[in-house]
Amino acid sequence: MKFMRIRKQLIFIVLGAFVAGGIIGWALSSNEPEAGESIEHDHSGESVYTCSMHPQIKQEEPGSCPICGMDLVPLSNLSDNNNTNPYVMTMTPEAVALANIATSAVKAGGTAGNGLSLSGAIEADERNVKAVSANFDGRVDDLFVAFTGQEVKQGQRLARIYSPALIAAHRELVEAKKSKEISPRLYEAAKQKLKQWQLTDAQITKMEKEENYQPHFDIYATTSGVVTERKVASGDYVSRGQVLFEITNLNKVWVMLDAYEHNVSQIDTGDEIRFTVNALPSEEFTAKVTFIDPVISQDSRSAKVRAEVRNAAGKLKPGMFVTATVEVDQGEATGVLVPKSSILWTGKRSVVYRQVGSDEKPAFEMVQVELGPAVGDRQQIMTGLSLGDRIVTNGVFAVDGAAQLSGKYSMMAHPEKQHFQVSDRFGSVLEEIIVAYLNVKNQLVNDESGQPAAGDLHRFLTLGMEDGLKEDASEQWEESRKALEKTALAMNQTADLEKQRALMVILSNEMITLLDAFGTQGIGLYKDYCPMAKNDQGAYWLSEFKEIKNPYFGSDMLSCGEIKGEYQQQNTHQQNGRNSGHQH
Template sequence: MKKYIIYIAILAVGLVMGYVFFGTSSESSDSNKTEKAEAKTQMWTCSMHPQIMQPEPGDCPICGMDLIPAESGADGLAVNEIKMTENAMALANIQTTIVGNASGTDENTMLLSGKIMANEEANAVQASYFEGRIEKLNVNFTGEEVRKGQLLATIYAPNLVAAQQELITATSMKASQPALYNAVRNKLKLWKLSESQINQIETSGKVRENFPIYATVSGTVSQKMAEEGDYVKQGQPIVKVSNLSTVWAMFDAYENQISQLKEGQKITVTTNAYPNKEFEATVSFIDPVLNTKSRTVSVRTTLNNKEDILKPGMFVTAKVQMSKGNAAQAKITVPATAVLWTGSRSLVYVKTNPNEPVFEMRKVTLGTKNGDVYNIVDGLRNGEEVVTNGTFTVDAAAQLQGKKSMMNTEGGKTTTGHEGHVGMGNTTKIETSDHIAHNQRLETAAKFQTQLKGIFGAYIVLEDALVKDNAESAKEGANDLLKRISEVDMKLLKDQNAHNHWMQLDKELKEAATSISKTSDIKKQREHFVHLSAHLINAVKTFGINQKVYVEFCPMANNNLGAYWLSKDKEIRNPYFGAEMLDCGSVTGEID
């Protein structure tokens, strides 16, 4: 028994000694690893300007004070990440969605939108076979049903009166001049008179003044092309008749969908009017010419409409089975609103921190578009969170901070990297920052630049109202700005890249200006002016206005995150604080 007690005591002593020598060593090692990890992620900030965040110690680029280590939990962003405030997120209505696999039954299908049209192959035009005046029109309205052989109209035809007289005369010379007799009868036949009508005229010896026109087909009157009392020429249409027992469904397919379509292919069609009813159809025609404006081709199918439930003009949706190869690629889908398209690149903004509004631009490869959803072939992973509303606002914020963006593929200095002291009354000129220099200038028509210059002029009026702390004048200026934006002629933008970029800017500018025009609270107006300025700076840098303008920055605006605005001159007149801090800010760049 004593021997076992000795063994247990020796084992206990061994465990204690092992912990002393190796446990503390392991803790020390773990501590060293933690310290190294903390050192690796350590960021440096300014006590006066907490929006400054740099990976190395140094001086604050705004006030020149020594940077201090950021507290644990302070924002340490990657090179091309941006962070937005909760207030900015709310103002811009930025929304995100977690992306993932397409739903089971739909991942294999492609959706096309279109509408029902009359089958042109079954259309017929009822024309007048002779010149004359319509004495009686038996078709009263568009949409009326007519049957083959039905009396459509009665016409007084002077030429037919003369031809009948010739027939009566030729009948008396039938035996001596049979050729003349036959020629007169054939003349009446060419005017669509029947054998019985001609025989009746010949037998009675009486001239008939009014002649009937009968329907040659059955169908629905789709258009009245003449009225009672009208004088019509030979061959002139009177009514257009459509046979709606079959109808066409016309769809628009985008370029990236064409490869999935071929003539003879079976598709399933649904309508808004009968959501629970499906119609089987076959692709009968694919337009060989692409519409360069909409970048689509027309796809036609023919539908059986014996029940007369499909009406021309109805909106319909087609489901097309995708080939296995493309279906395998279409694993992840995103709403179309999430994608920024520059012509050569397709971009989305990914939320990199699930608990904070931190975003990063990501290039993606698009597959087919199914309705309002894009299939993503490459660039996103299951479970990632992307911006689906307000994408362009996030891009504008990235661009102004010198991060990679839609128009700035290289990135550059962040806005926190401007040189020079900024304070009350400081108007020191600062060289154009890298993110302005790298912004891509698009070639546009001089007339478009003139229209954009008009928008800039209205913006300056609005800015002056904020400088003067006049909320009512700011509302009027915002309304004038909206009018100027609405008058822009987008047809002047021939380049697809420029056209798409302006369409996105147009939406954001209107939203910001509308928000300003609907409130008399100058604080809220200035909050929306942050976004308005960001997008207008984007527009002026991208398209130009044939005028030098200055980009100016206030580090204390926007809840100490800083905000920009445009000015015609170097003098600082701060629209974010007005008389309270009129000359607070600096010139950060020039746009020629």
């Protein structure tokens, strides 16, 4: 009986397991899709992350930009599809916080003060650099200057040279002296020959008294100072005129400062400067401005300002960095003042980003401004801003990068200028200029010198063809032509490929300005951009190919870059009127 009872319990357990399995199977099968039914996945949580400074960097997870190290932000946070104004960039509060964007109100101009801050470096006075040369052929048997940087006094012995030519001249002098009474002219000629080799009267007198021909002759310092270059070693053979040493007197040095273009007019010769050097931060020096470079650098848009300072104690050494304040009369500031960090400079254009949104929906408008003089760490704005405006003072590059990503106007992707009406002759030469520029670009793409093509470009730019242009078009053409001509000439005069590529940045910016004004004369072009060019500052160039071919890196990074704009294939000869873009 007991066995039958256990057997019935087992049967009930097995039946219960089958029933439970059936229920679970039905529940699972009811949730499976039927044949042909698609399965929907929720992608709402997925994002693409990018760098606001280097928009070509994209990845599917957060991280840091491999180029600049900035935190990546979601691309969706930077997109701005709702605002149709190409000057206004709308961002989310999260994107503003991630990019560490801060704003501040512009201040009234008031009195500009009397201090203009400049930076630069200590340099040797070029007038106090003396070369000690070999005045005769020979062999360096002894050096008495062991290392560069050694201090020497005027008249100090620097080297001893064995010279067969001088031995022969010594012999001639001794023999001529013996017949001095009979042939005084021969004696004087022998002495004059030695004087032409820069031997002193004392050396010549000593040679006259020595019957044994001395095999060695000494080289002496012609000035006191520091040996800044030693160009020979013991045992070297030297020829007449060869430089053996360079000696620099550092009792007086130059303070070379960089003054930006808009500040140069405020500085005059004779102005006093006060400066410090990093090596002696607690000590202040004074000097007077003695020279202002008449030429503005095309790369930095600045001019060199030189001051002279006495350095008897030798505290100031060439190469030291300098922070200086120039005492100038800046008068009354008629505009408003903003921090220098808020301004983006791009050639002739300067822009700031003005806050036009709210905290819940931040928005920033790109505004082109006219600069006045600098006032310490602030900059006068003559036009473009008003009191009460708030502008971006920190994170301005992040806003500009977000604008580029969203297809808005930005520092470099600015609205095209009007196309001027031009003649067929003007258009034909302009086509030649474009082709010559493209030849320069293609040479650099192929890692070849752009010198010949730059020469052709320079030649086309010197052709007189402004006849028939209206006054404003003629002014625009002449301004662009001069800048292009100067850059093309500089490129044609250097064989250094890296210098040519640096000049290519300037050449491309000026070509873009020219084509924005006059069109491409039927030639279709792409405006390409590489964020890593010019030491990661970024640079544009024009190309006839849709495929990226980078002239700034050539074969090393041929495909680095992206298309930022396009010039359509349309002929602009004899246009009626102009197409004007949005102006601020």
